[in-house]
Amino acid sequence: xxxxxxxxxxxxxxxxxxxxxxxxxxxxxxxxxxxxxxxxxxxxxxxxxxxxxxxxxxxxxxxxxxxxxxxxxxxxxxxxxxxxxxxxxxxxxxxxxxxxxxxxxxxxxxxxxxxxxxxxxxxxxxxxxxxxxxxxxxxxxxxxxxxxxxxxxxxxxxxxxxxxxxxxxxxxxxxxxxxxxxxxxxxxxxxxxxxxxx
Amino acid sequence: xxxxxxxxxxxxxxxxxxxxxxxxxxxxxxxxxxxxxxxxxxxxxxxxxxxxxxxxxxxxxxxxxxxxxxxxxxxxxxxxxxxxxxxxxxxxxxxxxxxxxxxxxxxxxxxxxxxxxxxxxxxxxxxxxxxxxxxxxxxxxxxxxxxxxxxxxxxxxxxxxxxxxxxxxxxxxxxxxxxxxxxxxxxxxxxxxxxxxx
Numbered sequence: 134x135x136x137x138x139x140x141x142x143x144x145x146x147x148x149x150x151x152x153x154x155x156x157x158x159x160x161x162x163x164x165x166x167x168x169x170x171x172x173x174x175x176x177x178x179x180x181x182x183x184x185x186x187x188x189x190x191x192x193x194x195x196x197x198x199x200x201x202x203x204x205x206x207x208x209x210x211x212x213x214x215x216x217x218x219x220x221x222x223x224x225x226x227x228x229x230x231x232x233x234x235x236x237x238x239x240x241x242x243x244x245x246x247x248x249x250x251x252x253x254x255x256x257x258x259x260x261x262x263x264x265x266x267x268x269x270x271x272x273x274x275x276x277x278x279x280x281x282x283x284x285x286x287x288x289x290x291x292x293x294x295x296x297x298x299x300x301x302x303x304x305x306x307x308x309x310x311x312x313x314x315x316x317x318x319x320x321x322x323x324x325x326x327x328x329x330x331x
Numbered sequence: 332x333x334x335x336x337x338x339x340x341x342x343x344x345x346x347x348x349x350x351x352x353x354x355x356x357x358x359x360x361x362x363x364x365x366x367x368x369x370x371x372x373x374x375x376x377x378x379x380x381x382x383x384x385x386x387x388x389x390x391x392x393x394x395x396x397x398x399x400x401x402x403x404x405x406x407x408x409x410x411x412x413x414x415x416x417x418x419x420x421x422x423x424x425x426x427x428x429x430x431x432x433x434x435x436x437x438x439x440x441x442x443x444x445x446x447x448x449x450x451x452x453x454x455x456x457x458x459x460x461x462x463x464x465x466x467x468x469x470x471x472x473x474x475x476x477x478x479x480x481x482x483x484x485x486x487x488x489x490x491x492x493x494x495x496x497x498x499x500x501x502x503x504x505x506x507x508x509x510x511x512x513x514x515x516x517x518x519x520x521x522x523x524x525x526x527x528x529x
Contacts, residue, residue, distance in 0.1 A: 136427055137386075137420070138397040144382040147375045152363050153356060157512070164420060165350050166379055167386050167395060174383045177345045178376035181364055184342040185372045188335075188365050197365060199336040222335070222362060229334055314355075 141167070193264070195240045195257040196222050205229070205237055212236045214270040218261065218289060220244050220277055223314040228275065231318045234325065236273070239264065244281035245288055251281075253288060262292070271299040273325075277312055339365070391462070393438045393455040394420050403427070403435055410434045412468040416459065416487060418442050418475055421512040426473065429516045432523065434471070437462065442479035443486055449479075451486060460490070469497040471523075475510055 141163055148159035166174060190196070191203035194216075198204070205211060215236030219225050225238045243256040265272075272293055276282035290300045303324040316324075339361055346357035364372060388394070389401035392414075396402070403409060413434030417423050423436045441454040463470075470491055474480035488498045501522040 136402065136424060137395050138402070140378075140382045140385050140397040141395060144378040147378040150371075150375075151360055153359065158351060160421060160424065161351065162349055163382065164395065167382055169383070171383060173348075174379055177348075178379050180338075180342040180345040181372055181376050184338045184361065184365055185367070185369060187338050197335050197339060197362065199338040204334065204336070223358060226334060226358070 190240075190242075190257075194238045195242060195260055196225055196238060210235070214268055215273065216261075216264065216269060216271070217273040217275050219275050220282065220285075224275065224277075227314050227316065228321060228325070231322050231325075233322055236271075241276070241285065244276055244285040246281040246284070248280075256285070258289070258292075261289070265293065265296060265298060269298055271301060274300065274302045388438075388440075388455075392436045393440060393458055394423055394436060408433075412466055413471065414459075414462065414467060414469070415471040415473050417473050418480065418483075422473065422475075425512050425514065426519060426523070429520050429523075431520055434469075439474070439483065442474055442483040444479040444482070446478075454483070456487070456490075459487070463491065463494060463496060467496055469499060472498065472500045473523075 144163045144166065145156075145159045148154055148162050149156055151159075154162070166177075169177075184199075187199045188197050189199075191198045191200075191206055193202045193206035196203050196205070200207070206213075212235050216239050217225075217228065217234065217236055218239045218241060219228070220241050220243060222240055225240055228234050228238075239257070239261045241256040241258065241261075243251055245251060245253055245256065272289070274286040274289055276285045286302050290302075293300050304326070342361045342364065343354075343357045346352055346360050347354055349357075352360070364375075367375075382397075385397045386395050387397075389396045389398075389404055391400045391404035394401050394403070398405070404411075410433050414437050415423075415426065415432065415434055416437045416439060417426070418439050418441060420438055423438055426432050426436075437455070437459045439454040439456065439459075441449055443449060443451055443454065470487070472484040472487055474483045484500050488500075491498050502524070
């Protein structure tokens, strides 16, 4: 990228570090940004800094929020006795989009993976345990249907069942090996309806 | 995106405005940015602002540069009597990557398109004409092999040939309907070698 001088080269290399952005897309984005009106570039960069500096974990469910607790945890109409456990905020968004789930969530920000060296202490499990001290009827485990998601489900089940709380797992309507965020809403609902006891 | 609060919603909507970034990628990028170390976010946004504020057109060939003239125009080893005319800087980069072209470039920043209402006055044609007043042996037209690129080539040819300058067009080694930036280097070289008089 020396071709265009250091400023563009630096922008392209910064953009290339983002997930899903290859060398060619980074170059295309860089030229687009240079051609954007100045105030639009400022709006873009401000939204990044602003989100980075003001967004943190909900102190209840650990999803991202710019408030103290997220809008779901703050909503008194939701059923706070049912907690759906998901791997990340995108999976929460996927279930939220169905519009049919009225419980609350818990975002683990990962899954147990011995392969990647991610243990129970590396995800938001302790935060989940703290919540279970309250009045909880059911934990619905909606981790992904893969090795890591299943291991995480098994681990949580073993921890929670002795506490006398019902533990369920969303049904295999979600294709094995698939990621929740890419599944259509109807399949997500079927999986929720067909959930089984663990 | 109300789900996550205004800060994330704003970031997602800003990211969605970028070319090739859909709603899902924007969401994924937004969460990635929030999870990035603070100094990395600052480096990313600074590179954007820095490029936007300091990059402009080379006063010779109209490509992007942060200097007065670009590194190619400033290079005395290049043959300044041969000018390759391309539609945009990405196409220049594609030919530059072959490492076999030793002339200079002229970047039009567009192509003539009656359909889109883009006329000769909307692209960097006047700047090309100014350069032809100097010592130029050949103009190689390397606009895309589509309707707009062909129209632009014909228009330039009609203007330049009466000036006694040789005008060539890269060969149809480039697939008809294709965009230069996605073509492999060998095909780009074949097209250069097989260029014909217009």
